[in-house]
Amino acid sequence: MGKQVTEMLKGVLEGIVLAILSGRPAYGYEITAWLRDQGFSDIAEGTIYALLVRIERRGLVDVEKVPSEKGPPRKVYSLNAQGREYLEEFWRTWSFLTERLEQLHEGGK
Numbered sequence: 001m002g003k004q005v006t007e008m009l010k011g012v013l014e015g016i017v018l019a020i021l022s023g024r025p026a027y028g029y030e031i032t033a034w035l036r037d038q039g040f041s042d043i044a045e046g047t048i049y050a051l052l053v054r055i056e057r058r059g060l061v062d063v064e065k066v067p068s069e070k071g072p073p074r075k076v077y078s079l080n081a082q083g084r085e086y087l088e089e090f091w092r093t094w095s096f097l098t099e100r101l102e103q104l105h106e107g108g109k
Helices: 003-023 028-037 045-057 081-105
Strands: 061-066 074-079
Touching: 003 028, 003 045, 003 074, 003 081, 028 045, 045 061, 045 074, 074 081
Parallel strands: none
Antiparallel strands: 061 074
């Protein structure tokens, strides 16, 4: 990814991760792997883990420790009611921004 994409992604990555978790519970590596499969190849696992810690502290997700075949238990994250509200606000903001950007792209029509 180019620098511009990386910078833009920083601003929306939290919403992307919450959107992933709205579909199903997941652990950090699963989220990172899915993002990489979607073409976000430059995303570091550490970035996702740091984001997961932040959204956990803010009360947007529930966490369950699930035994792992290898090593310590995995922390599986699922979106809770507060996280769903936050995600809805994210999508409203996203719609507002994309509409305005499209207007600018079309020459301010």
